[in-house]
Amino acid sequence: MTSARSSRNGSTPGEGAVGGTTRPTAAAGSAAPTRTPERGIPEATVARLPIYLRALISLAERGIATCSSEELATAAGVNSAKLRKDLSYLGSYGTRGVGYDVEYLRYQIAREIGVTQDWSVVIVGIGNLGHALANYSGFTSRGFRVVALLDSDPNRLGELVGEMRIRSAGELEAVVVEHDVAIGVIATPALAAQEVCDRLVAAGVTSILNFAPTVLSVPPGVDVRKVDLSIELQILAYHEQRKAMSAPDEADLSRVVESA
Amino acid sequence: MTSARSSRNGSTPGEGAVGGTTRPTAAAGSAAPTRTPERGIPEATVARLPIYLRALISLAERGIATCSSEELATAAGVNSAKLRKDLSYLGSYGTRGVGYDVEYLRYQIAREIGVTQDWSVVIVGIGNLGHALANYSGFTSRGFRVVALLDSDPNRLGELVGEMRIRSAGELEAVVVEHDVAIGVIATPALAAQEVCDRLVAAGVTSILNFAPTVLSVPPGVDVRKVDLSIELQILAYHEQRKAMSAPDEADLSRVVESA
DNA sequence: TCCAGTTTGTTCCCGCGTTCACAAACTCCT
């Protein structure tokens, strides 16, 4: 049924062999006898690792080679204690009294997340949002390679988006198998989303990023993450309403609800 | 400093006066002597209320007038116990032995979130993503009115997006004050985001939806929500990598990580 | 070598959120 996933098209999944300058001494030699290092990173931590990764990249671009947990935490917008606890789930990659080597930690987080290898991504539904996603540089710059843009509208076939041609939605299964696609992005209207999802899953996709305003049902083993623009606005509206009713007329600066 | 927010341009913020057919009997007459009804809805619940609202709208469009917590929960993709507890924070809007009146509950949730009134929204940064946001029907259909599209690129000024013209970023302050804008959407590149944010806040905006891949710092009293497309993909990649290493070669369906 | 200063990694505690389970309340049928 599902295509046998054979060889992931990774680039350099091995150990080391990256800009590991001034590698901390006690990294792989003696540590971690107590905890199983590769098991069970909390979901909340996983959600923050990409933020740390981005902050590290920003620090590296500014030529900073070493940083403390305090500096990295402020760059990422979190508490330093939380940052240290998050990083401790990956292992002991810092040096006490010194801090973290930016390049080394950056590689370790990237490897833990899985962005040291390339992931093939297919985008289905090339409307306004699909266009934006296809042109989004944040995908390709982080190890995600968009291998196909699919749409069911015959009028859009062949249209160029960036450097890529829009292909027919009928080619979905062939594209997924050919490029060993594991991640699918759904940017279709709500009505088409479930059918597209089913076809992606049947073809072998096991992770789906859903922009359609619908609840997708998927079999076990398939991950779905949902991004809903109007829901985010509604959450803001709720807090906005409460601010307006707590301060009847004049301006506010009353309460911190959720600082970045 | 901040413009004195005077009269919110609401449509019908009052009580009742909506399609409240077959209103449950024990709604406003006798209930809620124990809990203060308008205080402190948990944040996790607030984040789910828009999902319930959408599910109710979908049920209403299919002509369903009454639903049980089980039905609504499956439509929203959550546990029925969680749904009932969430709704209990709003009040007792159901009828035991019967269920919930779809239209009535829909109005109550909409009122609680604050989407029974209109919210003026300004979008800053009309690139690919800004285009998509400006054309997104989910905004206007839920009480959010996009009153201006701003961009700093002189070549884009005057360009039509949908039915709206792109205006200069220099008009930001004037637009915010004129339309009493409380919610700003930032879709600029990362480097411009903080400056745009500062100007929005200084002009009186107290809620910001940020699509730029940057951590924004805002004063107390201002809410920021962040949507980052590449972070979502990276979270999927993490789980995908773990699936790939738990099942060495052949396909999976091994573990439910996070079902929708 | 030893001591002071610094920063990480970890432990403990607390509060929030989720889930189960059940009493309360309503409908319907006899």
Added chain:
DNA sequence: AGGAGTTTGTGAACGCGGGAACAAACTGGA
């Protein structure tokens, strides 16, 4: 009227995540 069946609303238990505080470990100077 009364009882069986159904469904809501909520109390209690439990697990996860956040935050503070502290011991361990490293650097640098005397």
